[in-house]
Amino acid sequence: AKGKWTKVIKVDEEEVINTAANEGNPFFNSRFNVMYFTRCATVPKKTNTCRIYSSKRTGRNFSEPIPVDIAVDSIYSIGQPTLSSDELMIFFSSDMPNGKGGRDLWMATRKRKTDGFGRPINLGDSINTAGDELFPFLRYDTVLYFASNGRVGLGGLDIFKAYFRTDEEGRKYFTQPVNMGVPLNSTSDDFGIVFHPEAEEEGFFASNRQRGRGGDDIYSFIVEPVIFTLEGIVKDESTLQPITGALVEMKVSDGSQHKSNTSERGRYFFNQNQVKPNRNFELTVSKEGYFTTTGSISTIGMESSKDLVLDFILQPIPRKPIILPEILYDLSKWDLKPQYQDSLQGLITILEKNPNLIIELAAHTDARDTEEHNDTLSQKRAQSVVDYLVRRGIDPDRLVAKGYGERVPRVITRDITKAGYTFKAGTRLTESFIDSLPNREVKEAAHQLNRRTEFTIIGTNFKPKPKPQGQQVAPKIEIVTTTPKNSVTYTLSAKKNRMLIPASIDTYSLEFLYEPSTRYISISMDAALDLLKQNIISKNDFHGNPEEIISEGQIKRGAVLTLPSLRIGKKIIYDIDVMVEPKQDEKLILNNEVLLRFGAFTINEETREIIFE
Known part of the structure; x- marks a missing residue:
């Protein structure tokens, strides 16, 4: 019946475990198939000692016990074993010399379960006292319970616990023992605590406290669960x-x-x-x-x-900026030089890591020779690059290739020094500008800068189309016979009929509201949070202490941040300071001052285009 114990029976009927000697303090390994116990001889008129034995369990039967091999002289008693879960560490009580008092707790280790244990180590002053330390029990391999009459307690033997820890240098140590207090301990002897292997907060201990049934009685306990x-x-x-x-x-x-x-x-x-x-x-x-x-x-x-x-x-892995390489050519040549094949490898890596990007390849010549010759030359230059990229596994649908001939002189985007001359950012390499240069060597350097294939990101939403296996069709190279205009088509807002212009901040596409005369340029909090989540901007782009500006899903109203870049069509500007406006419907509002940073422009209201010069 529930709450009642069955009749007590012997562990084994064959008396393999129980003999004329005294057996006690059994400890089972975690699989419950090996029992370690203490056996004390009782030979009359002899100095009898205790040893630790082990016996393997099969069903209800136990094997013949064998002494556990511990490097201890047989004239000393050792007993009351407890082991770690891997059975490579054993703790026991002994009266061996070089201890701290009467009976001390000791520890020994081995490398394999088939090995004998090495020479024991006294647990030292942190555990042992001038009195007796007995009945160790190791729980979770980290908590050592034991009984001691050498520490301040409630009675004779009290139950203590200490935590078994490892320091930063890998050395094992015990924390200061803690008295388990009442009701486990009493004014009498309390000892031999063990825990139920399955009901973790239940266990048993022995005590000779008052109102028991005999000398040493067994008591059960339940610890309030710790969650x-x-x-x-x-x-x-x-x-x-x-x-x-x-x-x-x-x-x-x-x-x-x-x-x-x-x-x-x-x-x-x-x-x-x-x-x-x-x-x-x-x-x-x-x-x-x-x-x-x-x-x-x-x-x-x-x-x-x-x-x-x-x-x-x-910490986010740094987003490497998409640096588009340039390809330069010798006069009237279209073959790729080896050093520019290396540059294209960088572009291939970018395309592989960003499979949604669409790239325009624009091939250009210098202004020497005829337009017809230069058109053919730019077409061949574009084709050589496309062929190389397709051979390297790039989907041709991601490549928009155009040959511009001599029609689009290069605009220098950063200071470049060649032939001892510095071409300043913003310079357009027109024929008249090149003719004004100081000498032939510098002029040739300018012509070479005009001979190039440029790469521009024109889309971030590529989706591959199914193709027959093994089929790759290179894109057709378009010859642009008119000077291309840099223009974008705008729409009108539903509310106040104002211009909404497509743009992108890095890979983040949006439409900004064009308010020519507004004093402040601003970004909505939702757009700013999107840029944060996509790691296009970071906390370091905000002016002031970001801890005070940014919180979960919120950015302080009026906070100022610097956008790293803004692209409209083929034009791009950098470092735009904007103010965060939480209640703003439009993602971005820009004024005329910012738009002029892209260069002079005209607005065609009939075609709804903004055309940059």
Whole structure:
């Protein structure tokens, strides 16, 4: 019946375990198939000692016990064994010399379960006293329970516990023992505590306290369960925003493993069945596009329930700017030089890592020779680059190739020094400009700068189309026979009939509202948060202390940030300061001052185009 014990029976009927000697203090390994116990001889008129034995269990039967091989002289008593879960570490009580008092606790180790244990080590002053330390019990490999009459307590033998830990240099040590207090301890002797292997918060101990049934009685106890949970928030170090879908992996010191994915608010959670008492926890947090990070936490030594918190900050892997290489050619040549094949390898890598990009290849010549010759030459130059990219596995549908001949002189975007002359940023290499240069060598350098193939990102939404296996059709090379205009088509807003102009900030596409005379240029909070989440901007792009400006899903109204770039059509400008406006409907509002940074322009209201010179 529930709550009642069955009749007591012997461990074995064959008396393999029980003999004329005294047997006691059994300890079973974690698989319950090996029993370690103490056997004390009782030979009359002899000095009798105790030894530790082991016996293998098969069903209800036990094998013939054999002495556990411990490097201890047989004239000393050793007993009351407890072992680590891997059975490579044993603790016991002994009266060996060089101890601290009467009977001390000792520890010995071995490399394999088939090996004998080495010479024992006294547990030292942290555990042992001038009195007796007896009946050790190791729990979770991290908590040592034992009885002592050499410490301040309630009675004779009291039950204590100490935590078994490892320092930063890998050395084992015990914390200061703690008296288990009442009701486990009493004014009498209390000792021999063990825990139920399955009901973790239940166990037994012996005591000769008053109102017992004999000398030493066995008592049971139930410890109020200690409940732990673990949660935290994973944030982006650069943007301070929560990261959705990060993988949090937890390895527990008992060998178990658990996983959790962060929610939309960046939260992960492990429940009480995963976060158990007296365990160490190692956590690893990973997310594509971020450096993996780790952390640890422990419930060892915690005696009351607690909701643990461990937050993580992930550092984004730096987004390498998409630097588009230039290809230069010898006069009247279209073959790729080896050094520019290396440049194209960089472009191939970019295209492979960003499979949504669409690239325009624009081939140009200098102004020497006839237009017809230069048109053919630019077409061949574009074709040589396209052929190379397609051979290297780039989908031809991602390539828009155009030959411009001599019609589009190069505009220098950064200072370039060639032949001892510095071509300043903003310079257009027209025939009249080249004719004005100081000498033939500098003029030839300018002509070479005009002979190029340029690469421009014109789309970020490529989706591959199914093709017959093995079929790759190179794109047709378009010859542009008129000077191309740099223009974009705008739409009109529904509310106030104002201009909405397509643009992009890095790979983030949007339409901005053109307000020619507005004093402030501004960005909506939603757009700014999108840029943060896509790592196009970071906390460092905000003016002031980002900790005071950025919070979860919020940016302080009026905060100023610097956009790294803004592209309209083929034009691009850098470092645009904008103010965050939370209540703004439009993603971005720009004035005439900013638009003029792209160069002079005209507006064709009939075709709804903005045309840049």
